[in-house]
Amino acid sequence: MHVNLTDDELAFQEEVRTFFREQYPADIRAKQDNGVQLTREDYVRWQKILHQRGWAAINWPVEYGGTGWTPVQKYLFENEIAMANAPDMVPFGVKMVAPIIYTFGSEEQKKRFLPDTLASNIWWCQGYSEPGSGSDLASLKTRADRAGDHYVINGTKTWTTLGHFADWIFCLVRTNSDVARRQEGISFVLVDMQTPGVTVRPIITIEGEREVNEVHFENVKVPVENLVGEEGKGWTYGKLLLQHERTNIAGVARSKYRLSKLREIMAQSVHGGTPLAENKNFARKLAAVEIDLQALEFTELRTLAAVAVGKAPGPESSILKIKGTEIQQALDTLFMEAAGYYALPNLPQQFTAEYPVDERTGFGSETLSALRYFNNRKASIYGGSNEIQKNIVSKHVLGL
Amino acid sequence: MDFSITEEQSMLADSIARFIDNDYSFDKRMAIVESDDAFSQQVWQNCADLGWTAMLFSDADGGFDGGAVEMMLMMEQFGRGLVVEPFLANVILAGGILKRLASAEQKADWLAGIVDGSRQAALAFAEPHARYDIANIATSANREGDQWVLNGSKALVLNGGAAELIILPARTSGEQTAQSGISLFAIDASAAGVTRNAYKTVDGHGAAEIVLSDVKVADSALLGKPNEGYSALAETVNDGTLAVCAEAVGIMRTMHDKTVDYTKQRVQFGVPIGSFQALQHRMVDTLMACEQAKSLLLRSVMLSDAGSPEAGAAISELKYLIGTSGRKVAQEAVQIHGGMGMTWELDIAHFFKRMTAIDILFGDSDFHLDRAAAAK
Ligand SMILES: Cc1cc2nc3c(=O)[nH]c(=O)nc-3n(C[C@H](O)[C@H](O)[C@H](O)COP(=O)(O)OP(=O)(O)OC[C@H]3O[C@@H](n4cnc5c(N)ncnc54)[C@H](O)[C@@H]3O)c2cc1C
Numbered sequence: 221m222h223v224n225l226t227d228d229e230l231a232f233q234e235e236v237r238t239f240f241r242e243q244y245p246a247d248i249r250a251k252q253d254n255g256v257q258l259t260r261e262d263y264v265r266w267q268k269i270l271h272q273r274g275w276a277a278i279n280w281p282v283e284y285g286g287t288g289w290t291p292v293q294k295y296l297f298e299n300e301i302a303m304a305n306a307p308d309m310v311p312f313g314v315k316m317v318a319p320i321i322y323t324f325g326s327e328e329q330k331k332r333f334l335p336d337t338l339a340s341n342i343w344w345c346q347g348y349s350e351p352g353s354g355s356d357l358a359s360l361k362t363r364a365d366r367a368g369d370h371y372v373i374n375g376t377k378t379w380t381t382l383g384h385f386a387d388w389i390f391c392l393v394r395t396n397s398d399v400a401r402r403q404e405g406i407s408f409v410l411v412d413m414q415t416p417g418v419t420v421r422p423i424i425t426i427e428g429e430r431e432v433n434e435v436h437f438e439n440v441k442v443p444v445e446n447l448v449g450e451e452g453k454g455w456t457y458g459k460l461l462l463q464h465e466r467t468n469i470a471g472v473a474r475s476k477y478r479l480s481k482l483r484e485i486m487a488q489s490v491h492g493g494t495p496l497a498e499n500k501n502f503a504r505k506l507a508a509v510e511i512d513l514q515a516l517e518f519t520e521l522r523t524l525a526a527v528a529v530g531k532a533p534g535p536e537s538s539i540l541k542i543k544g545t546e547i548q549q550a551l552d553t554l555f556m557e558a559a560g561y562y563a564l565p566n567l568p569q570q571f572t573a574e575y576p577v578d579e580r581t582g583f584g585s586e587t588l589s590a591l592r593y594f595n596n597r598k599a600s601i602y603g604g605s606n607e608i609q610k611n612i613v614s615k616h617v618l619g620l
Numbered sequence: 621m622d623f624s625i626t627e628e629q630s631m632l633a634d635s636i637a638r639f640i641d642n643d644y645s646f647d648k649r650m651a652i653v654e655s656d657d658a659f660s661q662q663v664w665q666n667c668a669d670l671g672w673t674a675m676l677f678s679d680a681d682g683g684f685d686g687g688a689v690e691m692m693l694m695m696e697q698f699g700r701g702l703v704v705e706p707f708l709a710n711v712i713l714a715g716g717i718l719k720r721l722a723s724a725e726q727k728a729d730w731l732a733g734i735v736d737g738s739r740q741a742a743l744a745f746a747e748p749h750a751r752y753d754i755a756n757i758a759t760s761a762n763r764e765g766d767q768w769v770l771n772g773s774k775a776l777v778l779n780g781g782a783a784e785l786i787i788l789p790a791r792t793s794g795e796q797t798a799q800s801g802i803s804l805f806a807i808d809a810s811a812a813g814v815t816r817n818a819y820k821t822v823d824g825h826g827a828a829e830i831v832l833s834d835v836k837v838a839d840s841a842l843l844g845k846p847n848e849g850y851s852a853l854a855e856t857v858n859d860g861t862l863a864v865c866a867e868a869v870g871i872m873r874t875m876h877d878k879t880v881d882y883t884k885q886r887v888q889f890g891v892p893i894g895s896f897q898a899l900q901h902r903m904v905d906t907l908m909a910c911e912q913a914k915s916l917l918l919r920s921v922m923l924s925d926a927g928s929p930e931a932g933a934a935i936s937e938l939k940y941l942i943g944t945s946g947r948k949v950a951q952e953a954v955q956i957h958g959g960m961g962m963t964w965e966l967d968i969a970h971f972f973k974r975m976t977a978i979d980i981l982f983g984d985s986d987f988h989l990d991r992a993a994a995a996k
Contacts, residue, residue: 354958356888379959424964426954426972427822491775493749493756501986556976557984560751561776564977565829566822590822594973597954598962605958607898 225292233296240304243269252305255571255585257429260343260385263310267340270309276338277314284322284330285338291524295473302473303480310382312344313337317390320408320457324449333388333410347377347391347411347435348458354379355608357392358402358455362437364393364409371395371409371447373417373440379602383420383433386413392454399452408454410446417441425598427591428568462604469537470544472517478551479510485558490586496558505557509550516543535616538609545599545606552593559586566591623918625689632686633693635670640701646967649702658781658826659705668737673711681719681727682735688924691859692866692917699870702970704825706742709779710734712863714741716856717787717804721844730785730806742783744774744830745857752983754789754857755850756797759832761790761805768842770805770813770835780828781818783809788832789853792846804849805841812836823977824970854932861982862920862935868942868978869910869917875953875971876906882957899956906952909945916941933995936988942978943985950975 225233248262270276278294280286289297301308309315318337321329336342353360362375373393383389389411396405411418417440422430449457486496486506496502520540556563565587570580580587600606614620625633644663652660667673675690677683684690691712698707711734718731733739750756759772770790777786787806794801809816813835818828844852880903883894893899916938923931950972954961961968979985 349959352887354888355893356890359888359890426962426964426969428964432959489749490751491748493751499986501990556980557986560984561746561980562748563980564776564821564823565819565827566824567819590973590976593976594822594969597951597972598959600955601958601962605955607896607955610898 225296229292229296232293233300236297236300239273239275240300240306243273244304244306245269248307249305251573252307254577255588256573257571258307259573263307264340264343266307267309271339276309276340277318279315280318280338281322284318284334291521291528295521295524298473299476302477305477308474310343312346312381312386312390313340313342316346316461317344317410320390320448320461323460324408324453324457326445326448328445329410329448342388343382343386345380345383345386345389345413345435347380347389349379350376351378351434355605358406360392360394360406362391362393363397364395364407364442366395366444369444370441371444373409373411373437373442375437377435377437378432379423380420380433380435381431381602383413383435384422384430389413389418389435390448392458395451403455404452406454407451408448408457409442410448411437411440411442415440415442425595427594428566429595431595470516470520470540471548472513472520472544475513475544475547475551476517478555479506479513482506482551482554482558485555485586490558490560490562502554502557506554509547509554512543512550513547516540516547519543535612538604538612541603542600542606542609542613548599549593549596552589552596555586555589556593559589562586563590563593621922625693629689629693632675632690633697636672636694636697637700639666639670640697640703644701644703646702646970649704650970653704653820653824658779658820658824664705664737667705667707672707673737674735676711677715677719677731677735681731688862688921691863692921695863695866696870696873699867699974700874702871702967702974706740706779706782706826708860708863708867709742709783710740713743713745713778713856713860714783714785714787716859717743717843717852718806720852720855721804721849722806726806726840726843733785739784740779740782741785741787742777742779742828743856743860744777744780744786744788745853746775746777748773748775748829750775752987753797754853755799755802757789757791757802758796759788759790761792761803763792764836767836767838768805770807770832770837772832774830774832776821777828777830779826780816780830781826785809786814786830787843788830789849794847799850799854801847802849802853803846804843804853805837806843807835807837807841821977823973825977857982858932858935859924861939862924864978864981865913865917865920865935865938865942868946868975869913871971871975871978872906872910872913872942872946872949875949875968875975876903876910878968878971879903879906879953879956882960886958893956902952902956906949909949913938913942913945933992936991936995939983939988940985940992943988946975947979947985 248266251258267276277285278287278289278297282288318334321333348357350360364371364373391409391411392406393409394405395407399405417438419436421434423432423434425431489495523536567587571588674683675686679685715734722731734741745754747758761768761770785806786809789802789804791801792803813833815831816828821827883899884892886893920934920938923934953968954972957968960966963969
């Protein structure tokens with residue numbers, strides 16, 4: 221046992237660090253550092269830069285364009301992304317749908333979708349949840365009825381993150397209602413968002429932004445070729461994938477970066493006042509989060525190490541999700557507490573690309589801390605709420 | 621000890637409750653929040669006509685002699701309705717300073733308009749660097765001839781955009797954080813040298829940053845004696861703290877009740893989600909948090925009305941409890957509503973935001989825990 225990186229790993233870290241220093245566009249970095257919302261183009265441009273270096277899909281098998289990295293390399297890479305404050309990959313394509321396509325899809329589907337997904341030519345969104353089916357996803361009602369060489373889809377998907385940016389949506393749909401277990405009648409289909417009958421309506425979230433959508437399907441004709449794998453097996457694919465989707469689930473690297481930012485803020489005096497570092501209560505709370513984060517980082521590393529020697533990650537990944545989101549939310553709270561009264565002005569317009577940073581009179585980016593705190597309450601709700609994660613752990617780990 | 625309220629007090633609470641239920645729907649509230657003004661003039665006038673703006677002032681000042689109990693009953697209801705009209709800023713903060721310090725003439729000039737709802741006012745108690753220490757005042761007021769010249773910045777002035785009258789503490793002597801040497805002034809918001817940067821807060825209320833550069837005022841703007849403004853400021857801010865705690869108790873209870881209701885309706889896995897023990901125990905926790913907060917609120921209100929020297933510390937204890945358990949109740953409400961709790965469309969999100977803002981207003985829970993500990 222040893223805690224140090226090997227020489228090879230250190231060299232790799234340096235290589236990644238240099239890449240980020242040289243290739244991460246300054247304008248996107250400035251937006252990120254100043255809390256300015258990124259555009260669709262910003263995300264795409266950055267993902268294409270990573271793709272050119274061959275680093276767009278660190279978890280894919282090498283044959284489809286993955287990196288073949290060891291878990292430690294992946295971990296180092298995620299760390300460098302976070303420390304450069306570079307945007308995360310939009311997860312829906314590379315992390316979510318692509319593994320289903322390369323594992324279960326047809327050769328045509330692989331050819332049609334994998335290269336374009338890797339190159340960020342397609343923006344995907346995820347159509348799982350429905351108004352009546354959230355935690356109990358297997359109760360979903362959106363129907364896909366077979367009519368010759370087409371499916372006809374009717375129903376409503378909701379909470380579709382960045383669906384207004386997306387070109388394609390991957391959906392779980394009901395192809396058979398006449399089954400013993402509800403899960404068996406569910407299939408996995410890919411739908412072009414431009415197909416007639418697809419409408420996307422905004423849902424405004426708590427802080428006042430459009431991040432999620434409702435997607436309605438009215439007699440949407442989808443060619444049978446867009447079914448992934450076998451009809452009725454969609455649930456199995458989705459579940460398998462969730463268990464395999466493991467790196468970065470907890471957002472540890474991102475939290476480490478944010479913690480280092482908090483330490484910087486603490487050392488400064490806000491608006492010429494006493495630095496927060498002199499406030500013992502705050503210092504203790506920050507230390508407590510840091511301890512929790514340190515532990516989680518090692519828990520994640522242990523999970524990665526186990527996976528590397530061929531053990532299935534399984535339901536333990538739920539532990540990473542619960543703990544990781546708790547830590548993210550604790551950090552959100554501390555940012556807001558650090559801002560004090562300056563968390564309260566609602567001035568998101570100051571954080572658009574057009575707005576000159578030095579004209580944000582009186583406000584630094586602390587002004588966004590409450591809005592972030594509000595928005596990130598989602599972290600313990602989406603991707604399987606923390607309650608559902610605990611149910612999974614108690615059932616599959618504790619055997620209760 | 622007596623927890624009962626008088627018939628008049630219960631009528632007051634009922635009339636506000638009726639107003640919230642019949643005339644201040646969530647949709648109406650949201651339309652007000654989204655309008656250019658941060659509140660509705662018409663609703664405000666309505667409140668004045670019903671006597672609510674006068675309630676907490678003495679008979680001599682044209683009011684109804686209400687005390688902390690009346691204040692609590694009103695603020696709890698305003699919390700339940702998420703009312704954005706500036707009762708806190710006008711009546712409790714600006715009015716609180718004026719009723720304590722203003723001369724008869726100053727009252728006639730300024731307080732009368734607050735009592736009858738015709739004038740908008742604000743108390744600029746916070747400065748950008750000071751966090752929550754109201755004695756930490758860098759704004760200066762210097763004597764030049766027969767005038768005072770004011771310079772400085774004020775942060776998060778509640779109702780600061782709409783206010784015609786701004787009351788502000790300035791340093792007339794002493795160290796930046798000393799309690800002595802603070803004087804209170806009432807200035808016209810349109811006076812030369814006053815720059816206002818108005819905005820809405822994350823919970824939909826109106827506020828402003830205010831910069832004073834060489835603002836010149838006469839002696840008639842000084843409230844009370846020079847250098848001796850701190851105790852009136854501190855008492856008024858204590859009242860404000862108590863008021864938002866009462867509002868928070870109204871919010872906590874409403875969020876808790878709405879959440880329990882929701883879990884009886886929302887079906888997942890073929891059953892109402894309220895049937896899951898994992899959620900049941902947490903809603904029992906939030907119920908206990910509501911009851912505990914209400915108890916400390918009543919204690920603070922009774923100590924305040926009795927003029928007890930312990931009232932200040934009691935209010936800090938209350939604010940600490942509200943800050944910690946109120947935050948928990950609000951977070952649980954969003955979490956248990958699932959995705960719906962995250963939507964602008966649902967009132968839960970807006971209760972959540974107001975609760976968060978209250979946690980910060982007048983000092984967060986760490987600040988008040990320190991104060992409570994120091995008082996022991
Ligand atoms: C911002 C945001 C983005 C999202 N993005 C997407 C997306 O891109 N695509 C997509 O398909 N979905 C997305 N979702 C949907 C998300 O996955 C669901 O919100 C989530 O699964 C919870 O479902 P629900 O909202 O219907 O809550 P419900 O299922 O109604 O749950 C309500 C509450 O009950 C609890 N609960 C439910 N069942 C149990 C149980 N058995 N035991 C204990 N507690 C329980 C839940 O944990 C929750 O606290 C997003 C959600 C949000 C908020």
